[in-house]
Amino acid sequence: xxxxxxxxxxxxxxxxxxxxxxxxxxxxxxxxxxxxxxxxxxxxxxxxxxxxxxxxxxxxxxxxxxxxxxxxxxxxxxxxxxxxxxxxxxxxxxxxxxxxxxxxxxxxxxxxxxxxxxxxxxxxxxxxxxxxxxxxxxxxxxxxxxxxxxxxxxxxxxxxxxxxxxxxxxxxxxxxxxxxxxxxxxxxxxxxxxxxxxxxxxxxxxxxxxxxxxxxxxxxxxxxxxxxxxxxxxxxxxxxxxxxxxxxxxxxxxxxxxxxxxxx
Numbered sequence: 597x598x599x600x601x602x603x604x605x606x607x608x609x610x611x612x613x614x615x616x617x618x619x620x621x622x623x624x625x626x627x628x629x630x631x632x633x634x635x636x637x638x639x640x641x642x643x644x645x646x647x648x649x650x651x652x653x654x655x656x657x658x659x660x661x662x663x664x665x666x667x668x669x670x671x672x673x674x675x676x677x678x679x680x681x682x683x684x685x686x687x688x689x690x691x692x693x694x695x696x697x698x699x700x701x702x703x704x705x706x707x708x709x710x711x712x713x714x715x716x717x718x719x720x721x722x723x724x725x726x727x728x729x730x731x732x733x734x735x736x737x738x739x740x741x742x743x744x745x746x747x748x749x750x751x752x753x754x755x756x757x758x759x760x761x762x763x764x765x766x767x768x769x770x771x772x773x774x775x776x777x778x779x780x781x782x783x784x785x786x787x788x789x790x791x792x793x794x795x796x797x798x799x800x801x802x803x804x805x806x807x808x809x810x811x812x813x814x815x816x817x818x819x820x821x822x823x824x825x826x827x828x829x830x831x832x833x834x835x836x837x838x839x840x841x842x843x844x845x846x847x848x849x850x851x852x853x854x855x856x857x858x859x860x
Contacts, residue, residue, distance in 0.1 A: 609739035623647035633856035662761030673699035705767025714759040724752040790815035
């Protein structure tokens with residue numbers, strides 16, 4: 597785990613503490629009366645929470661530089677999502693598909709570092725900062741998107757949180773390199789049905805890594821990769837049942853929807 601998760605009292609440099617895997621804005625589109633239905637897998641029970649609930653976040657898993665750096669990817673994706681909701685598009689061009697792929701890769705890599713956080717790394721040939729004397733300066737540098745090395749027991753250390761951040765971006769880039777030109781299309785749920793959102797977008801199922809390859813935008817709209825789900829734009833009941841079944845099986849801690857009762 598990353599060392600030194602504590603920030604100064606009052607968090608003077610406004611470093612993000614609670615970090616979403618699936619963005620709060622995306623969860624918000626599923627909210628009714630400011631809440632969504634969440635199914636807790638291990639407890640086998642339903643709860644109702646808003647998009648800021650800790651179940652959707654990790655506590656300072658990656659550094660603030662990563663939070664800042666991923667904002668651009670999220671912002672471009674949310675523009676596409678908004679246009680899908682507002683009926684301003686019925687298909688995605690090549691550039692839009694690239695943005696969606698980057699966002700999907702970001703979701704995958706965020707989850708991966710949450711599941712398997714990196715250990716701190718020793719840095720040779722330099723002397724780090726003593727955090728007890730320079731915490732304010734180090735937090736300021738982090739808030740501006742920079743990185744620091746601290747001295748721990750006479751050894752220069754790059755903390756695991758920063759390495760997690762590097763891994764978030766390398767994971768996203770790896771997905772883009774391994775899936776060039778991946779197509780994404782809009783799909784609509786049949787009347788009276790809605791999409792389930794898993795807590796992860798890939799998982800090992802029966803010993804094989806499987807991608808969900810769908811990003812729900814609203815209860816009734818999702819972006820899907822036809823290479824995985826070769827379905828028409830208007831899904832049948834059978835199609836969405838298959839997708840929701842996969843989403844549920846992939847989820848380890850929870851999955852959510854606007855109204856889980858409607859899916860029973």
